[in-house]
Amino acid sequence: MRQALHIFKKDARYLWYEIALLWLFVSAFAALHIRTKFAYLSGLMEVVLVVGAVLLIGRVILAEAITGDRQFWITRPYRWQSLLGAKILFVILFVNLPVFAAQFFILLIDGFPLVSSVPGLLWSQLLLFACVALPFAAIASLSSGIAPFIVSQLIVLAFGASMLALFAPFGTRALGSLDWVRYSIGLLAVCAIAVPVLFIQYRSRRTLLSRWVAAGGIALGALAFMAMPSSFALAVQSGLSKQPSLGSSIRASFGAVPELQFSTGQAPGKIAMVFPIVLRGLPEGTDVQGDVFSISLQSPADCSNFSRTPISAGVATIHVNCFIDTKLFGQQRDRPVTLRASLYFTLFGNRQSRTMPFNSDFFNAPAGLQCAAESDGLRTAWNVRCRSAFRWPARLVYERLGNSDDNSIPQSVSYSPFPADLSIDPLETHHSSTSMPEPAPATRNVTIIAEEPLAHLHRDIVARAVQLDDFADPSVRRR
């Protein structure tokens, strides 16, 4: 420990200028949050901060470069544990701590309750350390200087991008609210590669072996990320259901297509289709939202947008917008086909709400949100802005203006159980805008409603002897 502190002090002395510069970036980043006039610059400052932090990590690791045979330290009695410990301590104190301080400061200024923000603060730091600092430290440990370090990052990025391009044709589909499972696996893989690389490098300085471990790990991680089946994500998500038995009475079937559902736009070489899925037996007081839909056609259908009819007597219809290949549609449209589909959906309940007047400061809304609403002088347009500490809550959040329809804020949420996402910015903000043709003088306030996910469910649906034409955009139908 004494040796680690000794090396740490040397590094702090060596890199004081870079450390001061990073503190300056962090201060500027925090200051831009307070000065809302310059808030648009905070994204740019975040990038500068990340680049500065990565370079500082590279510089401190390369102060005792692992690769090479000319460094003075390799013939001195350094203990590898002390050296690694010193570098980790440096990263925690001079990279993580400033970011932690900035996040803490921003939350404090914006009036978020600090006690309930502690898990987010800590988780955010853990993510930054494990998924950013460690991987970049591992890359630096494989580099002989700052220029090779930067080049190595580009190589890793190019390698990652080529892996994505290589595996993309094998059918990565958006998992919407369940995508956090895939990203968690990706982040876990990044961390899982960095740890053995750092261990091998610091313990035995075997750069070639470490490079193979890193390349193999990246390939496996990319494969796991790209090829993860939806069923796995749902299995993980179902395991996290609060009331898994809640939806046992729900039945699903194909329904009829209403004309008005076709506002999905066009895609070249594709036919827009809508598959209506009727859900019956929804428990009273619950809401439902579609997550992932897959349908067995001869080539993959791109299904992503879900809309739902109001729930009435435990029945609701979820309309899934899909695009299918024009050629396939041409081959299948005139013959009876059997459709086999799977719908992953989530039941929401335990509604919480709060009503607030317009043109007020941010006020505390349900689910840890802070919201503010503005309207123009004529009361024909409204803008509701809500922000959350570290990540948007895994809740269905929407706003209601007087007697108007509900507006989701945002359209899609992540069901991730973790208290923070990988980001330096501690706030996630979303807007919802509404406009009306006529002024609505009676509307003086807005209600923010949040419902929590109670059960994540899955239903397989089969429809025999149906015509694909019936689900297609009316403009291409023959009947």
Add this chain to the structure above:
Amino acid sequence: MSDMVSAIDLVKRFRSVRVLDRLNLTVPEGSVFGLAGPNGAGKTTTIKILMNILRPTSGQAAVLGIDSRSLGPETLTNIGYVSENQELPEWMTVEYLLAYLKPFYPAWDDARAAQLIRQFNLPLDRQLRHLSRGMRMKVALASSLAYRPRLLIMDEPFSGLDPLVREDLIEGLLESAGETTILISSHDLGEIESFASHIGYLDAGRLQFSEEMTSLTARFREVEVMVDSPPLLPLDRPWPNHWLRAETSPALVRFVETHFDAQRTTDEIRQLFGEVRNISALPMSLRAIFVTLARDSSKAA
């Protein structure tokens, strides 16, 4: 007297190039061992393997009785290393470098460090990047002698230095010789000759010989034989193997005797040439010995 360094059948390949070819080497305790050899002979590679900077392809090397591959911090507290190729932390001042290194060595001797600073006239407040090459070598040596290591390994320490700096370095070394075993690789044979107690000659990855300096200089002689008529050697009686660089002229035969013994050498000369007018056997400098060996080796190749 135990061996401070030993290498057994050491092989090192870089891709298809065999840099060390079953090298066997021992450095006795208390010696100043000069490792000499032409460029590319494998001196630096040998030293890097001994210091665990490189791993051998096969064979074994031990330093202070520890396998070089297992050389850990405990052993390194007893080893000093100075190399012309070493990258020092140039941002440090001399004073900070010494202060930084001190806690790594339990045997660090402040008085010895102060003496070395005085002896080498080191500018404590100057950053290493602002020092001359010679001064940097002095700093490296001072930082390696201040903890009185049992073994000091030096790789081409005098290369490119002016004579005054060399003299300072050698003086510093000589003060530590005895308590510290020194292994030094160098092209500068003249400098090695002045203080090495043992010498090893490495060529093409093999140690051609290794012996005490006194024994080496005693057995090498430049021999000149004055003859009355041109020597005519019968085909079935070639030059002895231990005569190198043999040359003949009408009245003179000249060669380097590698195993000089006054009586035996005289007998061999008489056996080959009969009665001769005069035989002179002159001692050779280390440089002359190595030039002879290197030329003979390249001729054989």
